[in-house]
Amino acid sequence: MTERSALVGVDTGGTFTDFVVIDGDDIRVHKVLSTPDSPDRAIVQGLRELGVLDRMHALVHGSTVATNAVLERKGVRAGLITTSGFRDVLEIGRQTRPKLYDLRVTREEPLVPRDRRVEVIERLDERGGVMTPLDAESVTRAVQAMVDSGVRSVAVCLLFSFANPAHEEAVAAAARAAGLHVSASFEVLPEFREYERTSTVVLNAYVGPLMDRYLARLEEALPDGLPLRIMQSNGGSISAATARREAARTLLSGPAAGVVGAAFVGGASGFSQTITFDMGGTSTDVALIDGAVGETTDGQIGGHPTRLPTIDIHTVGAGGGSIAWFDLGGALRVG
Template identity: 75%
Template sequence: MTHLLVGVDTGGTFTDIVLLRDGGFKVHKVLSTPEDPSRAILQGLHELGILEDIEALVHGSTVATNAVLEQKGVPTGLITTAGFRDVLEIGRQTRPKLYSLRPQKVPPLVPRERRVEVKERLNERGEVLIALDEASLERALDALQSAGVEAVAISLLFSFANPEHERRVAARAREVGFYVSASSSVLPEFREYERTSTTVLNAYIGPLIARYLERLEQELPSRTTLRIMQSNGGSISSAMARSEAARTLLSGPAAGVVGAAFVAQASGFTQTISFDIGGTSTDVALINGTATETTNGMIGGYPTRLPMIDIHTVGAGGGSIGWFDTGGALRVGPISSGANPGPAAYGRGGSAATVTDAHVVLGRLIPEDFLGGTMKLDTQAAQQAMQAIAERLGGSVEEAALGIIRVVNANMEAAIRVISVERGCDPRDFVLVAFGGAGPLHACELASALRIPRVLIPTVPGVLSALGTLVADTLKDYVRTIMLPAEEAQEVAITVLGELEQQGREDLAHEGIAPEDIRIERYLDLRYVGQAYELLIPYGHDVAQAVLDFHRMHEQRFGYSDPNERVQVVNVRLKARGVGDKPAYERREAEEQVDVRPFARRKALFTGAMGEALAYEVPVYERAALPVGGVLQGPAIIVQYDTTTVLPPNWRGYVDAVNNLVLEHIEEGESA
């Protein structure tokens, strides 16, 4: 009996599907249905004729992200300790735009009339100062019922040190019929604002995620197992995703990073930058052996402290629209044409000039080969859309298209600098892994700007996020605040990590993970005494060694360290990882590098040394026809079903042993 596994990633423009059957891949793309993402998924599965045969489906979802960004979550209430009703409103008093004369704070997801208090109080050690007043709890619940609340977030003072009061409030709220999100379950660590914000986010999107997954499960065969990608790069069961929905806020982008790390390792690269361009955004992340993680995430202006891959996103994608600001400067994005109507070249009624239209005008996207020939692009519509930009700039449509590409590339370059240079890493030491529907179109130009010497294009770049869902481990994160000087933390850290490990093994057992497939990773959040931020440090069994590692990492990240300064252990963290079987790449070594023949030639434009538009007669290759060891010389265009790769002048490429495409910059004076 064959095993059929399916990975799905829903994006702004396309929904990507990857089939894995007995080690072989098949890819498929359908236009997304933002109003109900499950419709596109089911349409794609029906088109493939595999719905009844699926053993497991792993889903990278944008439902949670979109609900927060569009502020379309459920009516949510908040129960807090008396006196702390306005924590969400007060926030951190930081200004995201330092020089803005009229800064606007994002409105809290829970308005003041739906934030209620209960009488109770613990101290910082979790000792009871004021017992929970049951009458105040009943009044709070009555008020939320009257307000028409569907979900309730509970964040009581110091509940991370003693969750008893919070558990009693949660139990009573469930009896009333609310969807409940309690901070002691979602995020048992200090920092009132971030803990409350994370708990509220979980409540705000929880019922939406639950209903969406239930609807999807009803359409899938009863034998099919449904799993959901988390922001941390691991997957969880759909049942767990319902109760901990906030863990899926960066579900799709995280799957892309996991996929990028997987294909890069197959080609022998461990230091990489993932570069994912979709229809509406560009997502970049640093993979320094493993994906860089953060607990200081931000979604739509709302902080979340749940562990997530450190992904930086900018509103620059294939559907990003070119426009002029009040000063007359050309801008691109973050406004996007989306899936409907999409770029003008899609022929669905779009009239604004987008990045995709620019590539069509420049000859880099081949209309008859888009999506493997299943969707033809409208060149005339793209040129008409670009004409408005050209008239404003006073140049040709080709010059306008190059202008859009230069502007959007600058936005993407800034994003890569955020996750590399600003994190103390030199991008020249990394390989750029380009994927998404538009990543390979821009990768080489971005690499040249950042002096990254090498670009890797995976075998299935356009659907790599969907592939990432299939190679992701089952992963659970746990945290507990201990707040102790490093010299006093050894025994407490070992004890707490032991308790968290037991919980992690039990949770993974419920997920169907065998004991021998469970891996435990331990970490400490360390800081110098008096600092307001921490660094995540791997922990073996010796706090003293972790402190030494902290000094070294602080030096790398911030440019200084002080080994004589006292260090504090703030949180202990544990990852329980269920390691599954990964699909194995077949390696085929070529005896020698061979030249390959194009199937066509066409005119394409590139930017010259002085910024001028230069036309080239460019060979066009079919990606599937490139043999292992095949050598390409830029400028060239490589087409395949899920993307188009552009190899500019002064670049060359070859197909490696696992069928990934490796592109290298040719330095001045170097022989091609």
């Protein structure tokens, strides 16, 4: 029987996939080109080149697959089912003005356009009491509208479902029965604040099938029983099963891993206050470490709020492989 002695860390970026192998006192690093159409292929290729595919006792994986899918708007075709009257919450938002004096300010378009946002007739009060029972016919119409529009993944976010998930459970079950990938807010983020909760569950729906598909293939390619841990946005790790189900937790997976590593190196070098700058081929991540790694539940990625715990990182969709160009007005653009 082959001894499983190697601990392997893998970081999948948009351009390169990097490996660190710790095997006893031996530390090795390796790099291969990423395979964006199927990220697991680059991981398996690198593990084979290193000769550790059958010698690992654990694999820890950080990824920018979800990050880049949002920044480059290359997620799946997603839809939203919500309570009647709340179809436009993604566009109404909080009415904040982060660039108050910018005369040419533009807002990020929602990841789910209005024609793929549908309503069901139901209403709960703030304590979860039923004010308007869930209308079964409206659920059937909503699910059929999703199917007819070619949606692959559906976010379900009903008003006050965190207090009583019964209506949302029924809508989610109907959508799953129709063969759709479903992200329900009572499973992803069961808490108040409708705009942020809706945005978070839409992000989960937008990247969920991508993460689910490639992590499933990766698990199949790895030895049976091998612990596979996925870095999540708060700097900790979760199981592959959780990452497949709650993909929004990995939106800053790779960037968070970089900050955790930088904090360790800075601390070992005697620095408690550092700025981390992590430029990959596709995106760039910056974070401030002031004695400890900062965390927030008011994060954003690509202009889209997320309430899941994240390391406080600022990410932009420009990296070493981005193309610089001039627009029609002569202004320099990158990416």
